[in-house]
Amino acid sequence: MTAAAPAALAIQVDGLTKSFGELAVLRGVDLSVRAGSICALLGSNGAGKTTLVRILATLLRADSGSAMVHGWDVQAGAADVRRAISLTGQFAAVDEVLTGRENLVLVARLRHLKQPGVIADQLLARFALTDAGGRRAGTYSGGMRRRLDIAMSLIGDPPVVFLDEPTTGLDPQARAEVWQIVSELASGGTTVLLTTQYLEEAERLATQIAILHEGRIIQQGTLAELTQLLPAATVEYVEKRPSLEDIFLALVGNTGKEDR
Template identity: 75%
Template sequence: MTAGTSAAPTPAPAISVRGVTRSFKAVHVLRGVDLDVAAGSIVALLGSNGAGKTTLVRILSTLLKADTGTATVHGHDVATHPEKVRESISLTGQFAAVDDVLTGRENLVLVARLRHLDAPGVIADRLLERFSLTEAGDRKAATFSGRMRRRLDIAMSLIGDPPVVVIDEPTTGLDPQARLEVWQTIRDLAGRGTTVLLTTQYLDEAEQLADRIAILHQGTIIQDGTLDELRALLPPAEIEYVEKKPSLEDVFLALVGDDGPPAGDPDRDGTTREDS
């Protein structure tokens, strides 16, 4: 470092949680959670069912109060300035918050109006195009497939360009192709500078998407790091050679190769395989 200069200050995290606890009667769900989410990053909160992921999300989104500890979102304390937090954060829950009676476009217009934004129709049309829903925009949401509903739900959460988006179990109940579409949407969000905190119980989802992974177990964060940092916690892998017995398919293909006539073609005696 050159004399007379100082290091640039470290940016404040977009989400900061310190010592958060929450109990429901005798059940201690969160037992002192500490977590930082850097601005513009994707952080996966990984944990099994009942680990406390949704409880933490509800605290961050001001839907639930912590018993002890502090949490800030975009620099605003969730306990003392909940209205500022709600302006800075958008939450997409496990189940789509789509109104089936309304069309896709009407759902988007409604949210834009609730946020008191100008030109809600223009906002809706832009989001329909961005999420490849323009052709379905005038259909009732009840007719949407699961993947379309999830895309619409995420589009609704982005109205107003919130700097922080929390997605709780983003791909629960989706088929493999729909999961890939949602994954790409989340990557695109981070690429635009949005901070994304997602909760998941799917290991491959965290591995594919997250810049950092926080493992929540029995109400506390037991590890927090990049995928490589978490892998380094285990001893080096041992290479083992396992003898694999050939399957019947392997034997058949090795013997027949490409010489066997396809099903339905005449055999040498003039019959077909269906006839024999």
């Protein structure tokens, strides 16, 4: 089996359904994600975001409909899909007993890559974790652990990355660090499907937005296209004050240094 020729769409979903017993979670999802874009999948708790991601990552099987990821059918070409993707869940999947470097080396070896130590060192440097690379991951802060988790998911340079609520539970500074990483991924040509409940996160990062509600995509497009769905705004003079997050980051600073 060979993959389809590289297309403008990295993810194509048509009529996807999934139920758990009597509970219908996905009720005919249609979604198109352009290659090299950041697509924010928005939805409240229970909307089906994680279920959709798990199907696209071949961890669940849909009841009906079809889905293609990087030219491969998620059912017929599941093994090829797995080689083309990485998945970072809501909770960092690092081994807390191992050091940061050992976590990276382990994943590189599992992917049968050459020079796993070199790969680990490059990623530690890229994610500002070099000084902490010899420490057990269990001693890392939440932001450091999340950076390590994302670094592990990028081993092998997968063209499609799924990030399932990657900034849940992080403080504003750590969240900003993750946002920077995600932006850099897309700048390098990686397609990112990001599930989030934070609307500001979607506004900051996404080149396209899809809104999942009661098991269906009720709207998708760019932020500008979605904004046009509402009546035109009236212009009023409002004195804008800095947000608490603006104040926090200004006082703390975003130095890029590792947490201790």
